[in-house]
Amino acid sequence: MTTPLRLGIAGLGTVGTGTVKIVRQKAHLLAVRAGRPIEISAVSARTRDKDRGVNLAAYDWEDDPVALAKRDDVDVFVELMGGSDGPAKAATEAALKAGKDVVTANKAMLALHGQELAQLAEDHGAVLRFEAAVAGGIPVIKSLTEGLAGNEVTRVLGVMNGTCNYILTRMESAGLPYDTVFEEANQLGFLEADPELDVGGIDAGHKLALLSSIAFGTQVNFAGVELEGIGRILIEDIRAAADMGYRIKLLGVAQMTGRGLEQRMSPCLVPAASPLGQLEGGTNMVVIEGDAVDQVVLRGPGAGEGPTASAVMGDVMDIARGLRVTTFGQPAKTLSEAQPAQSAAPAPYYLRMTLRDRPGALAKVATLLGASGISIDRMRQYDHADEAAPVLIVTHKTQRSALNEALDAISTTDVVLGDPVALRIEEV
Template identity: 50%
Template sequence: MSKPLRLGLAGLGTVGSSLFRLIDEEADLIASRAGCPIVVSGVSARNRLRNRGIDLGDVAWFDDPVALANDPSVDVFVELMGGEGGAAEASVRAALSAGKPVVTANKALLAKHGNELAELAEDNDAVLAFEAAVAGGIPIIKTLRESLAGNTISRVYGILNGTCNYILTRMERENLPFETCLAEAQRLGYAEADPTFDVEGFDTAHKLAILTSLAFGTKIDASSIYVEGIREITTADIEAADELGYRIKLLGVARRTETGIEQRVHPTMVPKSSAVARTDDVLNAVAVDGSLVGEIVLVGPGAGGNATASAVAGDIVDVARGLKLATFGRPAKMLAPYVQSDMHAHEGGYYVRLTVVDRPGAFASIAARMAEKGISLESIVQRRRKPSAEAPATPTPDDPQPVILMTYATTEDQIRAALDEIEKDGHIAAAPRLIRIEEL
């Protein structure tokens, strides 16, 4: 068997510690598949004294991850620190500049600097591998870059954040408000103390930007993604979706259109019969529409130490085997400039929740405003407000009442223009709630 492949491991958090343990406990299995032993020769982390449940033995410790990346005892640099810049960026650049393969799980780094890092890797005949950066243990990067290389991709979409999926699942199952489910997610370790990155959709957007590049051969442009989080979703919305045959999920969607690539992250009503609708709790699901295979769906754990370490280990084994592929599926210099499709031209059905003042002519006025903008309504449902965790007071006959509108396919511009006019008419007591419908 060949000489050992020596890893420099930067970051010993949940994923880094799980990877170290995996390499130690499954050494023979990994060596048989890689064609050589895989060993950790050096590590770097912020706190040398922290108890991580692993025995580093005589593995060399580096306070500076850049020094680890440059050390001659390191054949492959594994970056598991996280963050779009700082030490993570500096050490990855150092390793690639030295011609060393890099394996990373850092979606924020790739979303911000992926184009430059891909060129740097190719200029120095190095590998930049990142299966673990999107959807944890689901092999979606390999699927898009290798298995579907003969397909023209028209759409890629999915549930890419387990925290949001857990919160929405709990809200539905137990009729609990968002804040209660968020607090439980934080208690269980699914959500950070500051959950903004997850619940406002930015984590999903970073992952979607990477998938878009792989699927459509464009440069990464995370700044062009339309992003909307789940904070405003209520149990009333979830209950209405259920009655109408849908479930609400936070989706990332990238789609090829006649005018460019549409990238969007937002709460979405999906048919109960769809695979993504049946993906619950912290699981992720990614679907790809290919010209030859039709739609394929991959479902699995999108985060967690073992699932993410599994993906990292797969990339390390590929490096050991000598697999060398263009970072985003084609040479970085051949990636096309990203051309953004206008989100306001997006076309589809919409769920609209209005809080309507109970007065004569209100419904007729609302329907008229929709008709003026060319919007056809599939249904109008008036639902008497009832006590809930979010609105516990007993309603009175004079209270504004929720009205649910379901539209046929229309454009973002048309629906927003109609809602602007409805607000001006003064028949509603709160801002409209809009949720897109994705027919999967």
């Protein structure tokens, strides 16, 4: 056996503990596969005295992750603390500056500082890898960066937040309203400390921004992601979508358009019979479309100790084997600054609005849609007991800008109660 690869692991939560377990329990298998032993030199976490179900006695302890990152006996700094700034970023920078490779699961840090960190890594001859940051155990970063490197990517899309998918599929299967299922998910510990990270689409938006960068050779631009959460989805929307052969998913879509890079993370309707439509519970799915490969669909667990540690170890094993690919698949300084395009690609839309029950209300809506060049594919008015009539409309393909114009015009009339809901219907 040749020189061991020595890890310093910062952060001993679920993923950190899972990573330590794999290194300990599969030492022989890993060494055979990598051609060299994988060892842990030292670890760091906020609290030292805590039973994590794994024996850490053999490893040095560092209170300060920056000190851990700089240790001479650490070849790879494994950053599993989380947080876009603060200690995670400080320690990552310290490691890279010392020429040490970094493996991280930190989507927030990379979504906000990816460009700068990738450049820092390259300046110091280090690699920075982040398979665990996107879609848990699915080797999607590797597939996109390496396996499909011969493709011009045309679109990347997927379900990248298991909690939102759990909430939406549970609303449908149990017939429960959003608030009830949200509370259930909270009780089950599925939600982040700040739930808006999940249900507001922020966490998934971070992941999409990372995929976009690799797919289109652009600098990570999380600020350019149009974000919309799932909080306004009613059980009625889910049922109406199902009636028409669709399911509602919090869908991330990135594509390069004539007007710039479109990145959206928003609730969308997808065909119920498509792989995305059939995705249940906390599972993630990423669809990669390229000019040569056509379409590849990757599906797997989006979170959890084992799956996320599996992704961390994939990166560690790559480094042990000498694989040194740049962070986003090409040198950081060649990544372009893409113009963000807001919903530039035309699509059909699902609209839900509540009309006052008076003569001509529907005609007025249809007229205003028509005035913005939007034609109606299907329309349904539901039974109603009081003065408010729920109406569902599916449009033909339109630009989001035209739709927004029409919805603004509709809102200024006196025929609509509350804000209309508009969900994109994504072709997959």
